[in-house]
Amino acid sequence: MNVLMVNLPFSGHTNPTLPLTAKLVEAGHKVTYVNAPEFREKIEHTGATFVPYKDYPENASEKYKKNHSFVAAYDTAISLKEKFDILIYEMFFYPGIDLAKQLGIPCVRQFSQPAWNDTTWKEAPTVFKISAKLIDMQVLPKKVAKNKGFSNLCLKDGITKSKPNLNIVYIPKQFQNKSEEFDDSYLYVIPKPAVISGNVVIPYEKMKSPIVYISLGSILSDKSFYKKCIKAFGGKEVSVILNTGNVSPDILGKIPENIYAYSFVPQIEVFSHTDVFLTHCGMNSINEALCFGVPMVAMPFINDQVTNANQLVNLGIAKRIHSFVQNTNEIYATVMEVAASSVMKEKAIEMKKAIDNQMTWESIVRRIEDLV
CATH class of the missing domain: 3.40.50.2000 (Glycogen Phosphorylase B;)
Structure with missing residues (x-):
């Protein structure tokens, strides 16, 4: 063919x-x-x-x-x-x-x-x-x-x-x-997430639970939002892995010891340690989080992100916060609510199991071959 x-x-x-x-x-x-x-x-x-x-x-x-x-x-x-x-x-x-x-x-x-x-x-x-x-x-x-x-x-x-x-x-x-x-x-079908290696070594062994991962994807970058996250979580009984994308962590000011900020993170590796994912709701990031059974805090901005966020909430896998959130207390409180929710974690695990039992690539290739 x-x-x-x-x-x-x-x-x-x-x-x-x-x-x-x-x-x-x-x-x-x-x-x-x-x-x-x-x-x-x-x-x-x-x-x-x-x-x-x-x-x-x-x-x-x-x-x-x-x-x-x-x-x-x-x-x-x-x-x-x-x-x-x-x-x-x-x-x-x-x-x-x-x-x-x-x-x-x-x-x-x-x-x-x-x-x-x-x-x-x-x-x-x-x-x-x-x-x-x-x-x-x-x-x-x-x-x-x-x-x-x-x-x-x-x-x-x-x-x-x-x-x-x-x-x-x-x-x-x-x-x-x-x-x-x-x-x-x-x-x-969800493609199996590919592990992308890099030079970043994240000291998971030093982190206290819950571990929160925050990322706005590869396109969106917002210095003011990252500063809000530092203010919201700094010094609290929580560990935060902050993916700052195009924004250098060096320009974010003093970063507390419980916050680990990087302009690049090995995302698949991070999800294997994550308890809550705060996301802009791009489909690639959602899929990867679901493959690891990680519940989310949804903060969509544009395009399909809003629909994706609504569906996560409907499925009981996420709580939503304002897209251009101003209140750092809202960020912290929502993340901690998700972290404490055994129901959301169970629903995320159920989705992971469904993905593990999804249609095989071999079956999909055969369906394509049948069209020729």
Whole structure:
């Protein structure tokens, strides 16, 4: 089977697709993966053949990515002379179904977040809908989509009104809102978290329980929030591992002994020691925490984060705090409430067990093969 994979140059949409890429190669299939140059190393590590976007800079700015990657991905895939048997694309690249029709081949869609349909869209928070419309304006204006002949002219319609024969959703099925409305063409699996080593050695043996891990992900960084965390937890009977991302811990002032601040942490290793995770609710971070049965404090900001936070609360795995929290007492009190909750811990462990018993990659590869 000769597989074409096409994606956009955003970590949250690319990283979840790499385990399937590796499994397809492992099963003996040839995979050609179209993406931006910055993902070459990760993609080639799976054994796939990497194809960079045509006429696209090596170090594109975030603005350039948003404004040009959709068209670059589509045009590059169309230009390939090789004959492919199947196309696999990620949901954000919603013209994928049109690309497959152009190439005359079946397609598979991957979701890096919970799947969408008309019902989940209608029930989505207003901030989620606004974010989707703002993304539309940036990444693929309707005029461009119309000129390309795409069947859907916006992100919402491209996802809810198009449905390939197979959809792979990278979340636990229990996490899918309105799961009863999604038929058996939707397969749920969480890629096993990969341990990323680094130079940071975290002294877990010195830490007092509970151990709290705080991270706003790879994109968000907020110096004032990190300072609030230091004020909230400093000197208390709790240990905090603070991932400051793009903010250097050196500019946060005096850091108390019970707070361990790093600009990079080996997150998978940290989760094996964590009692409570305070998160911005990106799906990758949620999945990794769920794989270790860690309950959470949800502090979402944009896009799917708000929906993810609501679902965590609905499942009894998290408590939510204000997105732009001002009160340090709220941060501390909510974290300690979750840490003391045996019910939340039990529900998080139940989710971990469900993930451990999820569908196998071999079964998913066979379902893809059946389409060809």
